[in-house]
Amino acid sequence: MNKEFFDVVVIGAGPSGAVASTLLAKRGYKVLVIEKQYFPRFSIGESLLPQCMTFLAQAGLVDSLHQHADSLAFQYKDGAAFHKNGQDTFFDFTEKFSDGPGTTYQVKRAAFDELLADGASKAGVEVRFGHQVVEVNVEPEQPELTITDEAGNNYHVKAKFLLDASGFARVLPKFLSLEKPSVFPVRHSYFTHVEDKISAADFDRNKILITVHPKHADIWYWLIPFSDGTASIGVVGRPEQFDAQATPEVILKDFIYQAPNLARLLGEANWANPVNTLQGYSADVTGLTGKNYALLGNAGEFLDPVFSSGITIALCSSALIAPQVDKYLQGEHVDFFEHFEKPLRAGVDCFKTFVSAWYEGGFQDVIFYQKQEKNVKSMISSILAGYAWDTANPYVAQSERRFKVLVDLCQ
Structure with missing residues (x-):
């Protein structure tokens, strides 16, 4: 069977795949993205951090984000608000120590991911939706993949370098037995989109609201408003803290109304959408790179959604890997651990310190x-x-x- 040849194959068309493929296509490489699903599709991770804007700008994708923000109901975001047992506080991201953007957006991921994937296509990336990687061989000098198309037909692709941006699907970690347990315990989340009907004058739609459960400090909620009057809401806790016999809808509503501030804000909300669940999402791997492949974003390590670090880490991984793959494809020796994995993990470890301290209670203090x-x-x-x-x-x-x-x- 004939093989197709590409400089780079990327598994997954989400944010990390779209940015990495765009950066490489703009350097003149022939890039193929394989995406199992069809866009638009629902996803969480909707509250971007301002650092994301820097990485999107590097790929030339930030202007499109600004241009389409209003029509796609993306909400301007300038900080994070917190609530615990009647006490409120907030952080204004424009009043920060570091240089760089201080504002960003809260995005509906279905539209956001499609926007970035369209940007990748316009940059010359070939994106194949509804195709799935079913076999990977990274032993040869050039990785080989077997892919199934929409009709169920298999075909073969060869690349000089392979990037896994498959998110929670974690394609390469599963094929190559790279997975290892996360340092974080198993947690579950329940979430949906509502027509929030929030009229309270003290609610700031320009900030994500993180609420601590009034009795259990390790249970928390997110409330992410969008500009069209809808919002993403969710609760996170350990599995034993939820009633395994109840439906996701019952669980989420019950917990929302256990928090007095959320019960007040969402008292008139219209619960028009099904409630989704994500279980045991924290993950890690033995290593992020091999001689001819690298793992991006959630395909490598995912910490926890509490500070919305997931997309930021994913985009940083894309920005770090692209120049190293460029050097590799030009025949230069590249130490991927030193110039990709080590610097990426430095930031991940910083986030990890704060996530751990949140659940231990110190960061809440x-x-x-x-x-x-x-x-x-x-x-x-x-x-x-x-x-x-x-x-x-x-x-x-x-x-x-x-x-x-x-x-x-x-x-």
Whole structure:
């Protein structure tokens, strides 16, 4: 059977796949993206962080985002608000320590992902929707893939380099036995979109609202408003904290109305859509690269949705890998661990410090501390805005040690 040849094959047309393929196509390479699903399709991870705008700009995709934001009901976002047991606080991302954009959008992922995939196509990337990778061989110098098309027919593709941007499908980790347990315990999330009908004057639609459960500090909620009067809402907790016999709809509604602030805000909401679930989502791998492949975004490591770091990490992985693949394809020796995996994981580890501290309670103490020092708050605001790779920020450069000191002060 004849093989097709490409410089780079990317598995998955989500944000990391779209950005990586666009960056490489703009360098003149022949790039193929294989996407199992058809776009638009529903996904969560809807609250972008300002750092994302830098990576989208590098790929030439940010102008399209600005141009279509209003028509696609993307909501302007300038920060994050938090609520716990009657106490409210917020971080304004324009008042941050790091250089770079301080605003972004809260996006409906179906439209956002399609927008980026269209941008990749316009940059010269060939995107094949409804095609699925069924076999991978990375042992030869050039990876070989067997792919099934919409009609169920198999065909073969050969590439000089392979990128896995398959998200939670984690195609290469499964084929190559790269998966390992996450350091985070198993958690479940229940979520949907509602017509929120929020009329409260104290609600800021320009910010994601994160609410802590009034009795269980390790259970939290997101409320992500969009500009058309709808919102994404969800709850996250350990599996034993939910009634396994109840339907997802019953579980989510029950938990929403256990939080007085959400019960007030969403008292008139129209629950018109089904409730979805995502279970055991945290994941890790033994390594992000091989001699002729790399893992991007959630295909590598996914932490937790609490600070919306997923897409930021995914886009950073794309921005880091593209110049290294460029050098590799030009025949240069590339140390992918040193120039891709190591710098990527540095930011991931920074996020990890804050996610761990959130569930342990220390970061909640910091967030709700009444006497926040302005300069320190700006440094924390930078990390919440996605600037987890800015080593000029002391809470990035020495995140674990410095953060423990900060927690002790706030406690």
